Amino acid sequence: MENGSKKWAFKGNKALEVADAISIRGVLNVLNDNLKGNDNTKTAIPLGHGDPSVFPCFQTTPIAEDAIVDAVRSAQFNCYSPAIGILPARRAIAEYLSQDLPYQLSPDDVYLTAGCNNSIEIIISVLASPSANILLPRPGYPMYESHAAFNNLEVRHFDLIPEKGWEVDLDAVEALADESTVAMVIVNPGNPCGSVFTYQHLKKIAETARKLGIFVIADEVYDHLTFGSNPFLPMGKFGSIVPVLTLGSISKRWIVPGWRLGWIVTCDPNGILQKSAGIAESIRRYCNISADPPTFIQGAIPQILEKTKDDFFAKIINLCSQAADICYDRLKEIPCITCPYKPEGSMFIMVKLNLSLLEDIDDDMDFCLKLAREESVVVLPGVAVGLKNWLRITFAIEPSALEEGLRRIKTFYNRHMKKQ
Structure with missing residues (x-):
């Protein structure tokens, strides 16, 4: 350092690098940064996190x-x-x-x-x-x-x-x-x-x-x-x-x-x-x-x-149930995705990627990065929750946005599918 000053003796905690790298927020931050690099004008569709409160149909009770x-x-x-x-x-x-x-x-x-x-x-x-x-x-x-x-x-x-x-x-x-x-x-x-x-x-x-x-x-x-x-x-x-x-x-x-x-x-x-x-x-x-x-x-x-009245809870459950049906049915139409279990609760579905049906996709993280960049759809790679080459998809969003997000995933598959 200048003027013979002593070298600075402080630094950040390295353990936080490991903790952040395996957090959902850390992974979603990377994917959301990738959205900024795309050159299309499509509205971003968040199928990666469990916060439906940003959508008008998912509002808390008065x-x-x-x-x-x-x-x-x-x-x-x-x-x-x-x-x-x-x-x-x-x-x-x-x-x-x-x-x-x-x-x-x-x-x-x-x-x-x-x-x-x-x-x-x-x-x-x-x-x-x-x-x-x-x-x-x-x-x-x-x-x-x-x-x-x-x-x-x-x-x-x-x-x-x-x-x-x-x-x-x-x-x-x-x-x-x-x-x-x-x-x-x-x-x-x-x-x-x-x-x-x-x-x-x-x-x-x-x-x-x-x-x-x-x-x-x-x-x-x-x-x-x-x-x-x-x-x-x-x-x-x-x-x-x-x-x-x-x-x-x-x-x-x-x-x-x-x-x-x-x-x-x-x-x-x-x-x-x-x-x-x-x-x-x-x-x-x-x-x-x-x-x-x-x-x-x-x-x-x-x-x-x-x-809080039961009719509020029933409304939220009904929304989630209908969204789960939409998600499960639409995902079955995408050949590179396998749904082993139809969700019965929470706001998520885990699906398996068949990379052998895709060109120039290395793994689940690569799939999600390119999907965000090309289609403005954010999906969580399975590696973030412990299963490599799987995906976690959130279905608790506005039904029209969910339909559009799944349609874009199918379009993404068609663009990247392996040619016979």
Whole structure:
């Protein structure tokens, strides 16, 4: 350096490069940057992320909006919140979730978070230790991998089986686990698969986890967003068999991802997480050093949960069901894409690419980059969720935009199909 100054001694954290590279946001940023480089005037169609709130047909209920306004105007929620959340909100969430459980949750079982991603950050940080490992689904939601990479928590992947409705390969779970395994994650309804687990399968997961001496982290951010033959059943139903940490939020069911209100709930009637393992106390301690959701949104939660009418939920489910039908049917018309399972929940479908039918396409990431550049359609490459040469497609968008996006994918295939 000039004038004999000492070399600068600071630099960014390299671990963030790894964490960001495997995040959905990181991959979508690359694809969206590619949109800027195209020379067509087509409107961009976002089939890569799970935020339908930008479309007029997917709007939250006025009851939720009124609850926010009432909370703000009350002037009772301008203060700091307790680290784990205000009591009325925790009580309302406990009552809301208890409707689907064979036992009653307490407000003390509930920890409020700044969205479900913050819940994941907390749980992974709580479990990270030099010797521990955690079992994650493949394909799965990569925020778990990102936070595990940043916290040096070892990850071991078990497969979901597409031919069986993306059920967990429980034999693989048993083979992967050892004395240092602390927990396994399930996402139900499934992101990225659109799957909904049956009672029998959830019970087998609980029994397998108990056999291995690990607990289950149940990511249920898409709870009740189901439209197939299987209804949503919370993993907490089996809390007497194995301790369950349930992660959830109002983001998806109420179509308000930007409100950033989530929760961690101990579904553990035997008190294992509280008494013997110290997990609950560790969550509480992490909340003391973590950001909490805005107090006025917490203040609105009782009104949102208690007053939202069933017809609002039915409308959203109907929209998702119709969109899933459109997506599944149109994708079957594209020869290079195989749909092994029609989605029954959440907002996504996983489809397999047959690269042998395509010219000058190297892999799923190359497919998505060229699709964005040529057709202004953004689809998430499967490698971002753990399955190379697959695609995750979001169908929870305006029906006309969905139809147009799928039509453009077919056009893209016709342009790149291998000539006979």
